[in-house]
Amino acid sequence: MTTMKTAPAGSSKSAPATDRVFNFSAGPGVLPEEVLRIVQQDVWNIGGSGIGILEHSHRGKVADQVFAECDADCRKVGNIPANYKVLFQTGGASAQNHLVPMNFMPAGTTADYIVTGHWAQKSFDAAAALAKFPGGAFGTANLAFSSKDKNHSYIPSKDQLKFSSRPAYVHYCTNNTLYGTEWHRLPETPAGVPLVCDMSSDIYSRPVDISRYALIYAGAQKNVGPAGATLVIIRDDFMEQGGRFIPDLMQYRVFAPEFSRPNTPPVFAVYVMGQVFKWILRSGGLAAMHKHNEAKAKLVYDVLDSTKFYEPHARADSRSLMNITFRLPSDDLADRFVKEAKAQGLDGLKGHRSVGGIRASMYNALPRAGCEALAQFMREFERKNG
Amino acid sequence: MTTMKTAPAGSSKSAPATDRVFNFSAGPGVLPEEVLRIVQQDVWNIGGSGIGILEHSHRGKVADQVFAECDADCRKVGNIPANYKVLFQTGGASAQNHLVPMNFMPAGTTADYIVTGHWAQKSFDAAAALAKFPGGAFGTANLAFSSKDKNHSYIPSKDQLKFSSRPAYVHYCTNNTLYGTEWHRLPETPAGVPLVCDMSSDIYSRPVDISRYALIYAGAQKNVGPAGATLVIIRDDFMEQGGRFIPDLMQYRVFAPEFSRPNTPPVFAVYVMGQVFKWILRSGGLAAMHKHNEAKAKLVYDVLDSTKFYEPHARADSRSLMNITFRLPSDDLADRFVKEAKAQGLDGLKGHRSVGGIRASMYNALPRAGCEALAQFMREFERKNG
Numbered sequence: 001m002t003t004m005k006t007a008p009a010g011s012s013k014s015a016p017a018t019d020r021v022f023n024f025s026a027g028p029g030v031l032p033e034e035v036l037r038i039v040q041q042d043v044w045n046i047g048g049s050g051i052g053i054l055e056h057s058h059r060g061k062v063a064d065q066v067f068a069e070c071d072a073d074c075r076k077v078g079n080i081p082a083n084y085k086v087l088f089q090t091g092g093a094s095a096q097n098h099l100v101p102m103n104f105m106p107a108g109t110t111a112d113y114i115v116t117g118h119w120a121q122k123s124f125d126a127a128a129a130l131a132k133f134p135g136g137a138f139g140t141a142n143l144a145f146s147s148k149d150k151n152h153s154y155i156p157s158k159d160q161l162k163f164s165s166r167p168a169y170v171h172y173c174t175n176n177t178l179y180g181t182e183w184h185r186l187p188e189t190p191a192g193v194p195l196v197c198d199m200s201s202d203i204y205s206r207p208v209d210i211s212r213y214a215l216i217y218a219g220a221q222k223n224v225g226p227a228g229a230t231l232v233i234i235r236d237d238f239m240e241q242g243g244r245f246i247p248d249l250m251q252y253r254v255f256a257p258e259f260s261r262p263n264t265p266p267v268f269a270v271y272v273m274g275q276v277f278k279w280i281l282r283s284g285g286l287a288a289m290h291k292h293n294e295a296k297a298k299l300v301y302d303v304l305d306s307t308k309f310y311e312p313h314a315r316a317d318s319r320s321l322m323n324i325t326f327r328l329p330s331d332d333l334a335d336r337f338v339k340e341a342k343a344q345g346l347d348g349l350k351g352h353r354s355v356g357g358i359r360a361s362m363y364n365a366l367p368r369a370g371c372e373a374l375a376q377f378m379r380e381f382e383r384k385n386g
Numbered sequence: 387m388t389t390m391k392t393a394p395a396g397s398s399k400s401a402p403a404t405d406r407v408f409n410f411s412a413g414p415g416v417l418p419e420e421v422l423r424i425v426q427q428d429v430w431n432i433g434g435s436g437i438g439i440l441e442h443s444h445r446g447k448v449a450d451q452v453f454a455e456c457d458a459d460c461r462k463v464g465n466i467p468a469n470y471k472v473l474f475q476t477g478g479a480s481a482q483n484h485l486v487p488m489n490f491m492p493a494g495t496t497a498d499y500i501v502t503g504h505w506a507q508k509s510f511d512a513a514a515a516l517a518k519f520p521g522g523a524f525g526t527a528n529l530a531f532s533s534k535d536k537n538h539s540y541i542p543s544k545d546q547l548k549f550s551s552r553p554a555y556v557h558y559c560t561n562n563t564l565y566g567t568e569w570h571r572l573p574e575t576p577a578g579v580p581l582v583c584d585m586s587s588d589i590y591s592r593p594v595d596i597s598r599y600a601l602i603y604a605g606a607q608k609n610v611g612p613a614g615a616t617l618v619i620i621r622d623d624f625m626e627q628g629g630r631f632i633p634d635l636m637q638y639r640v641f642a643p644e645f646s647r648p649n650t651p652p653v654f655a656v657y658v659m660g661q662v663f664k665w666i667l668r669s670g671g672l673a674a675m676h677k678h679n680e681a682k683a684k685l686v687y688d689v690l691d692s693t694k695f696y697e698p699h700a701r702a703d704s705r706s707l708m709n710i711t712f713r714l715p716s717d718d719l720a721d722r723f724v725k726e727a728k729a730q731g732l733d734g735l736k737g738h739r740s741v742g743g744i745r746a747s748m749y750n751a752l753p754r755a756g757c758e759a760l761a762q763f764m765r766e767f768e769r770k771n772g
Contacts, residue, residue: 051407058414247515263477
């Protein structure tokens with residue numbers, strides 16, 4: 001409800017507040033400090049209502065405004081076409097893993113999955129597990145590709161994708177948080193096949209052509225808000241194809257009217273998401289966000305490319321702007337890296353056990369100064385231990 | 387993470403902060419002001435970590451502590467036996483309406499539903515709708531009772547309940563938010579039949595014997611927190627009976643390990659719930675909360691009983707301590723009541739359209755002074771308009 005004017009994200013102030021650290025967590029992750037300051041006020045009393053945002057009825061005027069603005073701002077940020085709905089759900093991206101096939105992979109159909117990492121694998125597994133339903137209620141999940149052969153260190157080329165003849169949809173995940181890889185193009189899918197995408201860890205980090213997708217989903221807790229809300233962007237005609245025998249609250253169409261309030265929604269998480277959309281708009285939108293994120297990632301990739309001390313996990317053409325993964329000469333050194341970085345106010349750098357080493361997550365809200373500090377720390381650490 | 391000492395709830399200060407009003411919203415509803423002050427700090431920087439509660443990894447040390455304390459405090463408040471799990475889920479009580487029968491009403495079984503209001507009806511409808519699944523994956527829902535004949539103004543007697551021969555479970559709802567009725571005893575169910583209960587609007591408003599239930603669920607947004615988390619208390623042996631062919635994230639057992647984090651949980655909503663549990667404990671626990679709520683409700687019921695101007699909806703023996711519903715001689719007068727009350731800082735009093743008139747919701751966190759002010763306003767309003 002509060003409005004502020006600020007400089008573009010790229011020129012944001014050079015250090016966090018003195019009682020805050022640089023947060024490289026893979027998610028839930030860093031939020032803009034401006035947004036946190038607004039939240040602090042609105043938790044007590046939002047818009048002069050005498051009631052905090054946590055305490056307002058989800059059917060009242062304040063919630064109406066929060067949801068309408070969140071929808072409008074989400075559309076403005078993503079330039080979302082009018083024939084798409086923006087839905088605010090719960091359960092995280094993980095719940096979408098079964099909701100998508102329960103809606104769109106009915107008995108007798110096949111859905112294709114491109115697996116480029118841990119989360120894409122989970123999406124495929126959840127679709128495949130529907131075969132356990134008695135009575136053959138659902139269709140079949142087909143593995144169109146997996147990069148497991150090289151521990152998910154790369155994004156496949158066009159000729160590596162093996163689609164089934166007429167898939168109900170193709171599912172992929174744009175950014176692989178654990179492995180630090182990211183799609184920099186759309187997968188080359190058969191003409192006319194609906195494309196479904198898990199964008200949890202890079203949504204709104206760069207411009208996106210929504211019109212190429214039938215359904216996009218994203219857990220909010222990386223680039224667009226706190227844990228507790230799931231953003232779904234869905235094309236109207238695809239939404240209407242969804243199964244009608246599954247429970248109402250599992251059908252996307254039920255969330256479409258009145259800004260996703262068929263039941264009590266996660267008001268606060270949606271409210272924070274709305275504040276993040278406003279912050280993106282004030283910061284210059286997705287083009288500015290992309291430039292900001294490219295510049296940040298370059299600071300760290302430049303260090304990786306200048307030495308053999310650090311070993312990047314992702315193949316060079318598959319590198320993520322959101323999560324940078326690399327190993328050190330030994331596990332002991334990696335542990336020391338994490339500890340010493342934390343002591344210098346660089347938090348959350350420990351890599352996932354499936355890759356080891358270091359993972360630096362650099363979502364929209366991480367200031368450029370955080371990446372400068374990390375790059376400098378990496379050079380220093382190499383000088384002392386290389 | 388912050389600890390505070392305060393006087394019992396019954397003696398809480400007589401008025402809200404000058405920039406806050408008395409909030410009679412049916413939910414999401416009022417939270418303790420002490421809790422909001424703690425939230426304001428922790429959103430910026432929790433426990434000196436340099437990172438706010440919205441930005442911490444759900445697998446990190448801060449989240450570990452938040453979830454462990456929330457679990458422990460929830461158990462302490464409710465005196466929950468060791469053979470029960472406390473689960474923190476999403477989707478609200480409405481999602482439980484299909485999750486319960488999908489887990490516990492397998493093909494060939496019947497589950498009995500006692501319908502005493504809008505939400506109990508929705509629970510029954512969601513269970514009955516599972517008949518639409520192809521292949522007969524689920525069982526049958528049986529209506530054991532409905533108070534629809536008198537617009538849900540009463541709680542049934544023992545002899546009005548008509549159970550099926552061997553139900554898989556009996557489901558009921560303790561407090562009927564829209565109608566202002568509440569169960570003041572357990573329903574007399576057949577011996578050995580698991581009892582499932584929606585306690586969304588009166589959980590932890592009074593002592594509860596958890597051991598009588600197989601499963602209790604509650605949307606957090608009335609007595610125990612903000613919207614966005616659902617509290618589930620489930621007996622171990624019952625949990626293990628749950629269906630294994632439904633998606634993992636729909637199986638209760640999947641939430642049991644590691645404090646409900648099979649996927650990214652709604653960290654903030656659980657954190658606030660934990661702060662509310664601490665507040666209940668500081669306020670003297672459920673016995674004190676019950677006394678506090680009885681005293682508050684009496685202030686308003688005494689006005690209703692002293693006049694014919696206001697017409698209570700609930701039968702006297704079925705009155706709720708949480709939601710008081712009554713009508714005025716005309717709709718115009720009711721509208722004026724709501725407007726004038728709001729002008730005096732008494733917010734959220736408009737009744738639900740299915741009952742009309744006024745609904746005053748008086749959850750744990752509503753101070754006694756709010757009920758005193760409402761009772762006084764009611765007397766004044768009658769004097770001027772009676």
